[in-house]
Amino acid sequence: VSIPWNNRYAQRIEGMSCSAIRELLKITENPKIISFAGGLPAPEVFPFREIEQAFSRIIKAEKTLGAVSLQYGPSDGYLPLRQMLGSYPPHTSHNLAVENIIITSGSQQALDLLGKIFINQGDRILVESPTYMGALQAWNAYGAEYITIPSDQDGMQMDQLECALRSGPKFIYVLPNFQNPTGVTLSLERRIKLVELADKFGIPIVEDDPYGQLRFEGEDLPSIYTLDQQLHTRKGSSGQGNVIYLSTFSKILSPGMRLGWVVAPAEVNQALVLAKQGADLHTSSIAQVIAYEVGKDGFIERHIQLIRDVYSKRRDTMLEGLDKYMPKEVQWTKPHGGLFLWVTLPEDMNSEDIFPVAIANEVAYVPGKAFHPHGDGLNTMRLNFSYSNPETIELGISRLGKVFLEAIKNRTYRVF
Amino acid sequence: VSIPWNNRYAQRIEGMSCSAIRELLKITENPKIISFAGGLPAPEVFPFREIEQAFSRIIKAEKTLGAVSLQYGPSDGYLPLRQMLGSYPPHTSHNLAVENIIITSGSQQALDLLGKIFINQGDRILVESPTYMGALQAWNAYGAEYITIPSDQDGMQMDQLECALRSGPKFIYVLPNFQNPTGVTLSLERRIKLVELADKFGIPIVEDDPYGQLRFEGEDLPSIYTLDQQLHTRKGSSGQGNVIYLSTFSKILSPGMRLGWVVAPAEVNQALVLAKQGADLHTSSIAQVIAYEVGKDGFIERHIQLIRDVYSKRRDTMLEGLDKYMPKEVQWTKPHGGLFLWVTLPEDMNSEDIFPVAIANEVAYVPGKAFHPHGDGLNTMRLNFSYSNPETIELGISRLGKVFLEAIKNRTYRVF
Numbered sequence: 001v002s003i004p005w006n007n008r009y010a011q012r013i014e015g016m017s018c019s020a021i022r023e024l025l026k027i028t029e030n031p032k033i034i035s036f037a038g039g040l041p042a043p044e045v046f047p048f049r050e051i052e053q054a055f056s057r058i059i060k061a062e063k064t065l066g067a068v069s070l071q072y073g074p075s076d077g078y079l080p081l082r083q084m085l086g087s088y089p090p091h092t093s094h095n096l097a098v099e100n101i102i103i104t105s106g107s108q109q110a111l112d113l114l115g116k117i118f119i120n121q122g123d124r125i126l127v128e129s130p131t132y133m134g135a136l137q138a139w140n141a142y143g144a145e146y147i148t149i150p151s152d153q154d155g156m157q158m159d160q161l162e163c164a165l166r167s168g169p170k171f172i173y174v175l176p177n178f179q180n181p182t183g184v185t186l187s188l189e190r191r192i193k194l195v196e197l198a199d200k201f202g203i204p205i206v207e208d209d210p211y212g213q214l215r216f217e218g219e220d221l222p223s224i225y226t227l228d229q230q231l232h233t234r235k236g237s238s239g240q241g242n243v244i245y246l247s248t249f250s251k252i253l254s255p256g257m258r259l260g261w262v263v264a265p266a267e268v269n270q271a272l273v274l275a276k277q278g279a280d281l282h283t284s285s286i287a288q289v290i291a292y293e294v295g296k297d298g299f300i301e302r303h304i305q306l307i308r309d310v311y312s313k314r315r316d317t318m319l320e321g322l323d324k325y326m327p328k329e330v331q332w333t334k335p336h337g338g339l340f341l342w343v344t345l346p347e348d349m350n351s352e353d354i355f356p357v358a359i360a361n362e363v364a365y366v367p368g369k370a371f372h373p374h375g376d377g378l379n380t381m382r383l384n385f386s387y388s389n390p391e392t393i394e395l396g397i398s399r400l401g402k403v404f405l406e407a408i409k410n411r412t413y414r415v416f
Numbered sequence: 417v418s419i420p421w422n423n424r425y426a427q428r429i430e431g432m433s434c435s436a437i438r439e440l441l442k443i444t445e446n447p448k449i450i451s452f453a454g455g456l457p458a459p460e461v462f463p464f465r466e467i468e469q470a471f472s473r474i475i476k477a478e479k480t481l482g483a484v485s486l487q488y489g490p491s492d493g494y495l496p497l498r499q500m501l502g503s504y505p506p507h508t509s510h511n512l513a514v515e516n517i518i519i520t521s522g523s524q525q526a527l528d529l530l531g532k533i534f535i536n537q538g539d540r541i542l543v544e545s546p547t548y549m550g551a552l553q554a555w556n557a558y559g560a561e562y563i564t565i566p567s568d569q570d571g572m573q574m575d576q577l578e579c580a581l582r583s584g585p586k587f588i589y590v591l592p593n594f595q596n597p598t599g600v601t602l603s604l605e606r607r608i609k610l611v612e613l614a615d616k617f618g619i620p621i622v623e624d625d626p627y628g629q630l631r632f633e634g635e636d637l638p639s640i641y642t643l644d645q646q647l648h649t650r651k652g653s654s655g656q657g658n659v660i661y662l663s664t665f666s667k668i669l670s671p672g673m674r675l676g677w678v679v680a681p682a683e684v685n686q687a688l689v690l691a692k693q694g695a696d697l698h699t700s701s702i703a704q705v706i707a708y709e710v711g712k713d714g715f716i717e718r719h720i721q722l723i724r725d726v727y728s729k730r731r732d733t734m735l736e737g738l739d740k741y742m743p744k745e746v747q748w749t750k751p752h753g754g755l756f757l758w759v760t761l762p763e764d765m766n767s768e769d770i771f772p773v774a775i776a777n778e779v780a781y782v783p784g785k786a787f788h789p790h791g792d793g794l795n796t797m798r799l800n801f802s803y804s805n806p807e808t809i810e811l812g813i814s815r816l817g818k819v820f821l822e823a824i825k826n827r828t829y830r831v832f
Binding site: 005006008009010011012013016017038039040041048052055056059060066067069070071072073105106108109111112116117119120123134137138140141170171204250256257258265267268271274275277280281282283284285286290 | 421424426427432433454456457459462467468471472476483484485486487488489522525527532535539550554556557558586587620666672673681683690691695696697698699700701702706
């Protein structure tokens, strides 16, 4: 008898779907294809020498750091790394206790653990549309449903938020800085409004900030976490705040180390750590000790300047290419930082239909549908500018311009 | 207003409880306490030099291995590592395709992902009693319930199994080699019976084998995976078998790297990878590339001999200490490998009640209740012999002997 495995799975597997990006990455492994589909940092900015030196120090100290880096460790993370993060730039003003900071196996694990501790089957999560598909993938497994709020060049639109909050979502999920996928930044005015409305309705906010350190121009805006702390201080409230803040070493050090962190009220972190024990016991000790040894003397803050310079130039090249090669019907965002920008075709066009034509022309993007929980956004797509060098970006955008020009022409032809 | 976080959690958080071991480890961090409570490998057997050399090679190859080790990687794992595992000793006879092997963030993650893809609220899992508490912790979060089968010195008892299988458990979970917590090994006769009954009732088996390579004496027994493959070959069935096999690098290389693997039918691995994408995208690239570079020329097989020698001596010391110091009322298992043995006090005694006395006498163990899904086993405990050196083991067992002698005397006193 052949065993029918497909009859054995849990119900929740129906909600889980393969990440379109990761499937696309397989197609785009062909080295002839210029891929703007991934979200990979540029390997040219990996700090090989600093990591080599740190690791050599660690592994030679067999009785101390070496043993710690190869041994089981605490589920909440390597204490020196948690302490270091407490005085890391996004958090210097927060006066955090170490209990407010835990380490996760990448930000993706933080999203999964948040789903595990908060989401009951059928709970609704309030998200921007479009939003980060990895969050949808994590939460679909817990039976989440979604209330979507459209966004524009200033991020999540506030006029629909109050009405949506009245319907009682479990939490609000927002990527305020150089959002994935759109690249747009939530304005200060909207951040303040968001924090006030969330407090008014008693709905917590999950602030996902993987790119906040990668600003190329303009002033840093206060985080939603910061604004919420200020609100609660003003009100003299006794709670620890209403915001759970996520970030990651993936874009400022190395994604292959799989290191993220959560800043949250101590009681929320306790629940997350409980879930983390069952999920993977703890995050790789070796990765945590390396990150601490590389970062403890301020190297990461200096290194970020290099990353900003490289990505800023690549963004400029992509924006210039879009200006030069795109038909006039095509629109795109102009991010002030991060890794991505967002392209919008005329409303009746479908970026999934055009995808095979792009592949035939050896250029790739991610169709926007995957970032929309309700499957809309068919005329949109995400482009990554961090991975390819400027020459490749220009060549790739010129190919894409040709593909869209042709697609728009054919469409016009069909209309007549 | 103070935000009431405790009203916001998902229902499943009620089933999640803190690992007793990890809480105990905190108490036992006091260096004066001799702790047999943890499950830590001996840092003396970490291969520092080989890891240092491998990492140096990796990170210097900036364009190839170095970039791979710091970059995002595939969710199913680093391909050369998966290929290496296909010809690794437990699997040499299996003729595995690479699709049958995926990498997880430690075996603990494999347990969590199995829960995610298989367990609906209220599903019953058939386990040995006692069993590995980390599995219970992972599956409680998905609403699992448990059917327990008692075990003796030959592992899970078969006489109750058929009746239990009739009640339709979702799967059978078994640790056949040097079981955690008891240290006992499932006999060949029972393995064959288990595979046949599971096939007869169409219930899959999850075989958890973290210690199988660490045999100190006697002959290796065929894995349950192997016996199932043989059964299906004999029957000429077209399926890919009925067993999901888990193992880990934690006990043969380093637990701090958080590397485990799953051997399963390709379709099960596809479901696990889908769940893994949402859980942490992929396992640390840096850890995977190091494990491959350290292991590719057969170093791990040679290294295991050293680990066996060290642990075997420590087990001997612990068994001699138990013979020498324990009151006659106390019984224990005599494992042929692994990291643990299991101590049984007279039935009316409670190892949790005695625990504070042991701590006062500067020695620690894990009370057995935590390994019993239904909270029985009050008179039992787990002792670890891998972490402490022989002198410390003898001293610790002499302290424990004194504690139990006193406890048994007091109990006798109360009885009269």
